[in-house]
Amino acid sequence: MKGVITMFQVGDYIIYGSNGVCKVEEIGPIKIGGVLSKKEYYFLLPIYVKGTMVYTPVDSEKTVMRPIISKKAAHELISQIDQIEPINELEDREREFVYRKLMKTYDCKELIKIIKTISIRKKIREEEGKKLIATDEKYLNLAKDCVLGELSIPLQMKREEVEEFILQKID
Incomplete structure:
Protein backbone atom coordinates (compact mmCIF):
# COMPACT_ATOMS: atom_id res chain seq x y z
CA MET A 1 0.00 0.00 0.00
CA LYS A 2 1.46 3.37 -1.00
CA GLY A 3 2.04 6.12 1.52
CA VAL A 4 2.04 3.94 4.64
CA ILE A 5 5.15 4.49 6.71
CA THR A 6 6.05 1.62 8.98
CA MET A 7 7.95 2.20 12.16
CA PHE A 8 9.43 -1.27 12.27
CA GLN A 9 11.03 -3.51 9.69
CA VAL A 10 10.89 -7.25 9.11
CA GLY A 11 13.30 -8.90 11.55
CA ASP A 12 12.98 -6.19 14.24
CA TYR A 13 12.32 -7.20 17.83
CA ILE A 14 9.65 -5.10 19.48
CA ILE A 15 7.54 -4.99 22.63
CA TYR A 16 3.88 -5.47 21.82
CA GLY A 17 1.87 -4.98 25.01
CA SER A 18 1.19 -8.07 27.09
CA ASN A 19 2.55 -10.27 24.30
CA GLY A 20 6.02 -9.06 25.32
CA VAL A 21 8.90 -9.47 22.92
CA CYS A 22 7.79 -10.15 19.37
CA LYS A 23 9.69 -10.44 16.12
CA VAL A 24 8.28 -8.66 13.08
CA GLU A 25 7.88 -11.52 10.62
CA GLU A 26 6.06 -9.73 7.83
CA ILE A 27 4.41 -6.41 6.98
CA GLY A 28 1.47 -6.18 4.63
CA PRO A 29 -2.26 -6.63 4.19
CA ILE A 30 -4.05 -9.63 5.72
CA LYS A 31 -6.95 -11.65 4.39
CA ILE A 32 -10.15 -11.01 6.30
CA GLY A 33 -13.00 -13.22 5.17
CA GLY A 34 -11.09 -14.11 2.01
CA VAL A 35 -10.56 -10.44 1.09
CA LEU A 36 -7.25 -8.61 1.36
CA SER A 37 -7.40 -5.75 3.83
CA LYS A 38 -6.70 -2.21 2.73
CA LYS A 39 -4.58 -1.62 5.82
CA GLU A 40 -1.00 -2.66 6.39
CA TYR A 41 -0.42 -5.01 9.32
CA TYR A 42 2.53 -6.24 11.31
CA PHE A 43 2.68 -10.02 11.52
CA LEU A 44 4.28 -10.49 14.93
CA LEU A 45 5.74 -13.68 16.29
CA PRO A 46 5.75 -13.63 20.12
CA ILE A 47 9.14 -14.98 21.18
CA TYR A 48 8.08 -16.57 24.45
CA VAL A 49 4.64 -17.84 23.41
CA LYS A 50 5.12 -20.69 20.97
CA GLY A 51 2.67 -21.40 18.19
CA THR A 52 1.04 -17.98 18.00
CA MET A 53 1.08 -15.11 15.55
CA VAL A 54 -0.25 -11.64 16.32
CA TYR A 55 -1.61 -9.28 13.67
CA THR A 56 -1.85 -5.56 14.35
CA PRO A 57 -2.31 -2.54 12.11
CA VAL A 58 0.96 -0.66 11.62
CA ASP A 59 -0.77 2.53 12.73
CA SER A 60 -2.38 1.03 15.85
CA GLU A 61 -2.17 3.11 19.00
CA LYS A 62 -4.31 0.83 21.17
CA THR A 63 -1.42 -1.24 22.50
CA VAL A 64 2.10 -0.27 23.54
CA MET A 65 4.34 -1.05 20.59
CA ARG A 66 7.98 0.01 20.80
CA PRO A 67 11.46 -1.22 19.93
CA ILE A 68 13.13 -3.39 22.54
CA ILE A 69 15.81 -1.84 24.72
CA SER A 70 19.27 -1.60 23.15
Whole structure:
Protein backbone atom coordinates (compact mmCIF):
# COMPACT_ATOMS: atom_id res chain seq x y z
CA MET A 1 0.00 0.00 0.00
CA LYS A 2 1.46 3.37 -1.00
CA GLY A 3 2.04 6.12 1.52
CA VAL A 4 2.04 3.94 4.64
CA ILE A 5 5.15 4.49 6.71
CA THR A 6 6.05 1.62 8.98
CA MET A 7 7.95 2.20 12.16
CA PHE A 8 9.43 -1.27 12.27
CA GLN A 9 11.03 -3.51 9.69
CA VAL A 10 10.89 -7.25 9.11
CA GLY A 11 13.30 -8.90 11.55
CA ASP A 12 12.98 -6.19 14.24
CA TYR A 13 12.32 -7.20 17.83
CA ILE A 14 9.65 -5.10 19.48
CA ILE A 15 7.54 -4.99 22.63
CA TYR A 16 3.88 -5.47 21.82
CA GLY A 17 1.87 -4.98 25.01
CA SER A 18 1.19 -8.07 27.09
CA ASN A 19 2.55 -10.27 24.30
CA GLY A 20 6.02 -9.06 25.32
CA VAL A 21 8.90 -9.47 22.92
CA CYS A 22 7.79 -10.15 19.37
CA LYS A 23 9.69 -10.44 16.12
CA VAL A 24 8.28 -8.66 13.08
CA GLU A 25 7.88 -11.52 10.62
CA GLU A 26 6.06 -9.73 7.83
CA ILE A 27 4.41 -6.41 6.98
CA GLY A 28 1.47 -6.18 4.63
CA PRO A 29 -2.26 -6.63 4.19
CA ILE A 30 -4.05 -9.63 5.72
CA LYS A 31 -6.95 -11.65 4.39
CA ILE A 32 -10.15 -11.01 6.30
CA GLY A 33 -13.00 -13.22 5.17
CA GLY A 34 -11.09 -14.11 2.01
CA VAL A 35 -10.56 -10.44 1.09
CA LEU A 36 -7.25 -8.61 1.36
CA SER A 37 -7.40 -5.75 3.83
CA LYS A 38 -6.70 -2.21 2.73
CA LYS A 39 -4.58 -1.62 5.82
CA GLU A 40 -1.00 -2.66 6.39
CA TYR A 41 -0.42 -5.01 9.32
CA TYR A 42 2.53 -6.24 11.31
CA PHE A 43 2.68 -10.02 11.52
CA LEU A 44 4.28 -10.49 14.93
CA LEU A 45 5.74 -13.68 16.29
CA PRO A 46 5.75 -13.63 20.12
CA ILE A 47 9.14 -14.98 21.18
CA TYR A 48 8.08 -16.57 24.45
CA VAL A 49 4.64 -17.84 23.41
CA LYS A 50 5.12 -20.69 20.97
CA GLY A 51 2.67 -21.40 18.19
CA THR A 52 1.04 -17.98 18.00
CA MET A 53 1.08 -15.11 15.55
CA VAL A 54 -0.25 -11.64 16.32
CA TYR A 55 -1.61 -9.28 13.67
CA THR A 56 -1.85 -5.56 14.35
CA PRO A 57 -2.31 -2.54 12.11
CA VAL A 58 0.96 -0.66 11.62
CA ASP A 59 -0.77 2.53 12.73
CA SER A 60 -2.38 1.03 15.85
CA GLU A 61 -2.17 3.11 19.00
CA LYS A 62 -4.31 0.83 21.17
CA THR A 63 -1.42 -1.24 22.50
CA VAL A 64 2.10 -0.27 23.54
CA MET A 65 4.34 -1.05 20.59
CA ARG A 66 7.98 0.01 20.80
CA PRO A 67 11.46 -1.22 19.93
CA ILE A 68 13.13 -3.39 22.54
CA ILE A 69 15.81 -1.84 24.72
CA SER A 70 19.27 -1.60 23.15
CA LYS A 71 22.25 -3.53 24.50
CA LYS A 72 23.81 -0.30 25.76
CA ALA A 73 20.59 0.80 27.47
CA ALA A 74 20.18 -2.68 29.00
CA HIS A 75 23.65 -2.50 30.57
CA GLU A 76 22.99 1.05 31.79
CA LEU A 77 19.68 0.00 33.34
CA ILE A 78 21.25 -2.98 35.09
CA SER A 79 24.07 -0.83 36.43
CA GLN A 80 21.48 1.56 37.89
CA ILE A 81 19.23 -1.04 39.52
CA ASP A 82 20.51 -0.24 43.01
CA GLN A 83 19.44 3.40 42.48
CA ILE A 84 15.87 2.54 41.42
CA GLU A 85 13.59 3.27 44.35
CA PRO A 86 10.98 0.70 45.38
CA ILE A 87 7.32 1.63 45.62
CA ASN A 88 6.49 3.00 49.04
CA GLU A 89 2.67 2.68 49.10
CA LEU A 90 1.77 0.85 52.28
CA GLU A 91 -1.80 -0.35 51.73
CA ASP A 92 -2.28 -3.47 49.63
CA ARG A 93 -4.99 -1.92 47.42
CA GLU A 94 -2.99 1.21 46.74
CA ARG A 95 0.13 -0.82 45.96
CA GLU A 96 -1.82 -3.09 43.61
CA PHE A 97 -3.18 -0.03 41.78
CA VAL A 98 0.41 1.21 41.33
CA TYR A 99 1.54 -2.25 40.16
CA ARG A 100 -1.21 -2.31 37.53
CA LYS A 101 -0.40 1.21 36.36
CA LEU A 102 3.33 0.46 36.05
CA MET A 103 2.70 -2.87 34.29
CA LYS A 104 0.79 -1.05 31.54
CA THR A 105 3.88 1.03 30.70
CA TYR A 106 5.92 -2.05 29.71
CA ASP A 107 8.95 0.06 30.67
CA CYS A 108 11.84 -1.95 32.13
CA LYS A 109 12.74 0.65 34.74
CA GLU A 110 9.15 0.83 36.02
CA LEU A 111 8.89 -2.95 36.06
CA ILE A 112 12.11 -3.21 38.03
CA LYS A 113 10.45 -1.00 40.66
CA ILE A 114 7.78 -3.68 41.01
CA ILE A 115 10.34 -6.48 41.18
CA LYS A 116 12.42 -4.61 43.73
CA THR A 117 9.42 -3.71 45.87
CA ILE A 118 8.06 -7.24 45.95
CA SER A 119 11.50 -8.78 46.52
CA ILE A 120 11.89 -6.57 49.60
CA ARG A 121 8.37 -7.44 50.80
CA LYS A 122 9.06 -11.13 50.24
CA LYS A 123 12.22 -11.00 52.34
CA ILE A 124 10.40 -9.20 55.18
CA ARG A 125 7.46 -11.61 55.11
CA GLU A 126 9.76 -14.64 55.10
CA GLU A 127 11.56 -13.25 58.16
CA GLU A 128 8.13 -12.99 59.82
CA GLY A 129 7.37 -16.61 58.88
CA LYS A 130 4.77 -15.53 56.30
CA LYS A 131 4.34 -16.21 52.60
CA LEU A 132 4.07 -13.59 49.90
CA ILE A 133 0.45 -12.57 49.25
CA ALA A 134 -1.07 -13.76 45.96
CA THR A 135 -1.27 -10.26 44.48
CA ASP A 136 2.45 -9.67 45.05
CA GLU A 137 3.29 -13.10 43.63
CA LYS A 138 1.21 -12.38 40.52
CA TYR A 139 2.80 -9.01 39.80
CA LEU A 140 6.29 -10.25 40.60
CA ASN A 141 5.92 -12.97 37.98
CA LEU A 142 4.37 -10.63 35.40
CA ALA A 143 7.06 -7.98 35.86
CA LYS A 144 9.87 -10.55 35.78
CA ASP A 145 8.51 -12.13 32.59
CA CYS A 146 8.42 -8.74 30.86
CA VAL A 147 11.83 -7.50 32.00
CA LEU A 148 13.70 -10.77 31.62
CA GLY A 149 12.14 -11.44 28.24
CA GLU A 150 13.10 -8.04 26.93
CA LEU A 151 16.62 -7.90 28.36
CA SER A 152 17.46 -11.40 27.18
CA ILE A 153 17.40 -10.36 23.51
CA PRO A 154 19.97 -7.51 23.50
CA LEU A 155 22.10 -9.21 26.18
CA GLN A 156 22.00 -12.47 24.22
CA MET A 157 21.31 -14.45 27.39
CA LYS A 158 18.63 -16.87 28.46
CA ARG A 159 15.93 -15.37 30.65
CA GLU A 160 17.15 -17.42 33.61
CA GLU A 161 20.68 -16.00 33.21
CA VAL A 162 19.33 -12.45 33.08
CA GLU A 163 17.31 -13.13 36.24
CA GLU A 164 20.39 -14.27 38.17
CA PHE A 165 22.27 -11.22 36.93
CA ILE A 166 19.49 -8.82 37.99
CA LEU A 167 18.83 -10.51 41.34
CA GLN A 168 22.50 -10.08 42.23
CA LYS A 169 22.05 -6.35 41.61
CA ILE A 170 18.86 -6.17 43.71
CA ASP A 171 20.36 -8.02 46.67
